[in-house]
Amino acid sequence: MGQVASAWDGTEVGPDPVQLLTPAGRRVKHPSFAADVTLEEVRGFYRDLVLARRLDTEATALQRQGELGLWPPALGQEAAQIGSGRALTSADHAFPTYREHGVALTRGVDALELLRMFRGVDHGGWDPVATGFHLYTIVIGAQTLHATGYAMGLQRDGRVGDDGSAVLAYLGDGATSQGAVSEAFVWAAAMNAPIVFFCQNNGWAISEPTSKQTRIPIYQRARGFGFPGVRVDGNDVLGVLAVTRAALAHAREGGGPVLVEAVTYRMGAHTTSDDPSRYRDPDEVAAWRARDPIDRVRALLEREDAAFAGLAAAVEREAEELAERVRSGVRSMPDPAPLDIYDDVYAEPHAALERERAEHAAYLASFEEVS
């Protein structure tokens, strides 16, 4: 990993988003933030971005084929997710919404584990402790409070300061209207908790544009709560990496919370049940397509990396393998057994529930006796 070379002083940055890589793939300098990364790291980000998009495309297709119940695409948000996910250390902990598929891959969550809840075989199939990546939270904004509490736990564990850890709480533009998010901001500020709130402003909360949620830019919300907000180009993986790294460093060292607003765009539907043609202008979508997060990294590498053609081919092969593994893995995922629903409702035995389980088991067994 490159060193944190940002000179950010912990104050608000905006409204122009921090950008270190233009849509044309040109590196640009910013007075406060720098992505001091090696070419090898950029090649790694390219791989991350392509694999995240391939997973997304494949999952969308599987939903259309009836193999998944639902899929919330992250199409277009890959740079925001890979840049922020790669800014985390293994000791940090992330609290996602339900759309952080790219982040999940950076945390080592297996694609098939990620798809279990969308297949409908459980409500969260990965190990949140081993991965440092909490389960998806579908109730909008609720996870920001869990993340803040976890950060309070880090403080009590003496994990703030030199060699400290931090929490990264994901949220969307719609979530900023939720009371839970305001309470999380209040708590984080009052406790000076080591947490970064990472808002992917993707322009739309299902059918409602961000203008329905807020009169001021989202990063400015932090002002009233007493901590800094930083706006970054969410389709620029290097900008997102630099800003998130600096924000996490600020939090780890005891500087308190930071709000990062990553300005991006939800290229797909809210979920596979949604029809965005009913509420948004195709010209807007086309304009954002021209700011694609992968294209700009490809343009950069084509210029700076003599071995890029080989990398592109290898990543393409890997993406195809991932897609094939996802296709076959989802189709062969077994349904849970009926009585599994009684497992893990309580950590300790609960007499009333055990009685219900026994009655259900007896009912099921009565069919076996007949046949």
Next chain:
Amino acid sequence: MAPQRSVGGGATGPVTMARAIGMGLRRALEDDPKTLVMGEDVGQLGGVFRVTDGLLKDFGEARVIDTPLGEAGIIGTAVGLALRGYRPVCEIQFDGFVYPAFDQIVSSLAKLHARSRGRLSVPVVIRIPFGGGIGAVEHHSESPEAYFAHTAGLRVVSPATPNDAYWMIQQAVSSADPVVFLEPKRRYWEKAELDLASSPLPMGEARLVLPGSQVTLVAYGPTVRTAIDAAAAAREEGISIEVIDLRSLSPLDVDAVEASVRRTGRLVVVHEAPVSLGLGAELAAQITERCFHSLEAPVLRVGGAAVPYPPARVEEHYLPDVDRVLHAVDRALAY
């Protein structure tokens, strides 16, 4: 340095329920450095009912946390602290103020163990002073237990005596599951000896308070005292009533109630909460299903009306009292 234990073995002298809960919390804080106490005014003030009095001084502000004023924030951050290995005991100041936290309790706290297929545990305790009878303004007298007992993943308990309060708060803290701990606030100042010598009943079990032969009277929290008083009054008229203190509402110790009803043949359930779709309705259904042929009368319920909790000057007509309990007992005996 660990603070001195305020409770060893032996007699304590009469202790109020409020004090007993505070003593239990002190033990829980001493026994496990991961135990935290958090909520509005729990630190410097010692809580609006003084239950947590003295804890801040002895355990410090990292463990006894005066939080910002927001119930969703209290429970939501407690979930996060639990995920980091802590055992937060949250105080919700009054029953009617728990609703802003309802989403965090029902959708996050109650479900996380199941959602993670047992990988995560969230041992959070939510203390709620509940029930009426103290002449309070609105939102300070409610009985929200049915919402929580209806929610899978939560345990719900309510002590009726100082001794149970002392032990059950410690059991709640050491439970691996989230526990809603309902404190009958109008009984906070009733005193009794604590029994520090015998081991306490498991948290999920009901207690036979008074044996009797003709009617089983089931109560919990604030109405246990009402039931005992009703049984004493009935005895003077030659009626023998058995009183059971449920103590736990999830799980519900239906076995204990069933065993009693098989002897008495009659069941009257008493609670402050509205009877409609309440704990009494659940007990009536389960007892009817389990021992229909032992019943001499339908299961009767005495409790609140299906109205918003009434203004203080008329609450005595809403709350179950000895006369209303005895009226139900008479009806049960008349079948």
